[in-house]
Amino acid sequence: MEKPRLIREDGLRHDGRRPDELRPVRISIGVLNKASGSALVEYGGTKVLAAVHGPREISQRHILLPDRAIIRCRYHMLSFSTHERKSPAPSRREIELSKVVRESLEPVVISEVFPRTAIDVFVEVINADGGTRTAAVTAASLALADAGIPMRDLVVAIAVGKVSGTLVLDIDEAEDMYGEADMPVAVAPSIGLITLLQLNGVLSREEFSEALKLALKGASQIYEKSREALRDRYMKVKVEE
C-alpha cells in the first residue's frame, strides 16, 4: 500500500473524514442459523462475524469452574482477509487478541448463572481494513446478547490513532500502518467501565487523556447503533396477515 497523505490541507483525513468521524458502521444481528447468537459488524471496509455457542457442556471438563461459566474466545482471521495471505496457523497476534477480546467481555457477562459450562465466542475477521479487534468486541458482545446470555451491559469498542500529529477516531489500515499510534478501547458505557485498553505507539500524558475522551465519544455512537440494531431485531413485532 502506498503511503497516502494522512491529513490533507483542508484538515480532513485521506478518505475525507473529519478527525472525530467514524467510518460507516453497519450491524446485523442473528445472521447465523446454528449458533446460539451471532452478529456481523462492519466499520467501513472492516467486516467481522461473531458467533456464540452455549452455555454448553464441553469435553475438556477439567477447565470448567464450579461457581461460574467460563468464556472461551478465538479471534481468527480468514486467510484472504488481509493484503498478503495470512497463514491459517494461529499467529502470536491472534493468540494475544483472543485473550484481550475475551477479557473485554468477562466483566459484563453474568457467568455465575451457568456454573460448569462454557460460553464459546468465535470471531472471524472476513475482511481487514483496520480496527478488526474493536469490531470483534462489538460483534462478540452483540452475539452474546443475541444468544440470550445475561449481561450487565453491552461492550462496544473503537480505536483512536495519532496520524501526522493529529488524534483521529476509528483509524483504518493506512492510518494504522503509517500513523504514529493506535489505541483500541472497549467500554461498557452504562456501567462506566473500560474493559479493553491497549496503546501501540507513543503518546504524552495530555495526548493520552484527549485520545481516551475521543474514543469514549466514538464508543457512545456505536453503543447507540448497537442498541438500535438489537431493538430492530427483537422489539418490532411482525403481525402476519
Add this chain to the structure above:
Amino acid sequence: MSHTPSPGIITPKLKANTIVNMIKKGIRSSGRGLTDYRPIDVVVGYVQNADGSALVRLGNTVVVAGVKLEVGSPYPDTPNEGALIVNAEFMPAASPTFEPGPPDENAIELARVIDRALRELKAIDMSKLAIVPGRRVWIIYVDIYVLDHDGNLVDASSIATLSALLNTTLPKVEVDESGNVRVEKNIRMSPLPINHKVVTVTVAKVENVLFIDPDLDEEGVIETKLVIAVSDDSRIAGIQKSGSGGLTEAEILAALDIALKTGVSLIKTIESRVLEPTLGLSTNTLGQ
C-alpha cells in the same frame, strides 16, 4: 483458544480477605505502601556466552534475559535497519502452575507488550545496525526466561530486558569484497546503540484501590491490571489492560500518573545498577 483461567494456586478466603482489607487501608502484607516497588537486584553479564544479559530479582520473582546477535537479512520494508525479536518463556521451574511446552497466551502477551514498547519508542537505533545495507543486518534476539514466579512477571521481564540491552556489545565484523560477513565474537567494538530507555509499570486494581508491583498473593485477589510502558523522557510508550475486569476513566488516568512517576525513577535505578555491576551480589545463588 483463550479461556477463563482457573485460579492457579488457591488462596484461602481468610488470607484473600485480609490482603484486600489491608490494601483498602493503604497497607500491604509485605509492609509496603501502595506505590512502593519491591527491592530490585540486577546482575548484568550473568550469562557469559550471551552478547548481553541480566539476571533480575524483583522481590522473590527471578527473571533472566539474554541478548543474542545474529547476522541476517533485513525485512523488505526496512532494508537498512536491524531487526528485533522478543520471546518469553515461563519455565516449569518457576511455578507448579507452569507446564512445559510452547509459550502460552500469557508468555506471548508479555513478550509482545515489551516488544511493542521497544519498537514504538525506537529504543534501539536500528539504523546503525546495517552491516551491508539492504543485504546483511544485525538481528537482535531478546529471550526472557522466568525462573521463579512471585508475581509481576511483566515488570521483572521489562527490567531484565532493558538491563540486558544496556549490557549488550556489538562484536567486530569484517566484510570482504564479495559482501561476505565475518564476525569476531571475541572482539567487542561498541555498546548496542540505545536511543531511549523504557520499562513497564504494572498498576493493579482491587475494589477501586490502585497499587503497583503486585506479588503473587496479591495477583490472586486483583480484578485487573494496567501495564504501562514509560520512557526515560516521561512519555507513555504502550499500554495493555490485562486480566478480567475493567477500570473507570478516572482510574486509568490515576494509574498513568502513578506509572509515569514510578517508571522514570525505576529507569534511573536500573541505570545505576547496570553501571555499578553486582554490588555485593553473589551470582551463584541466582543473585540472592
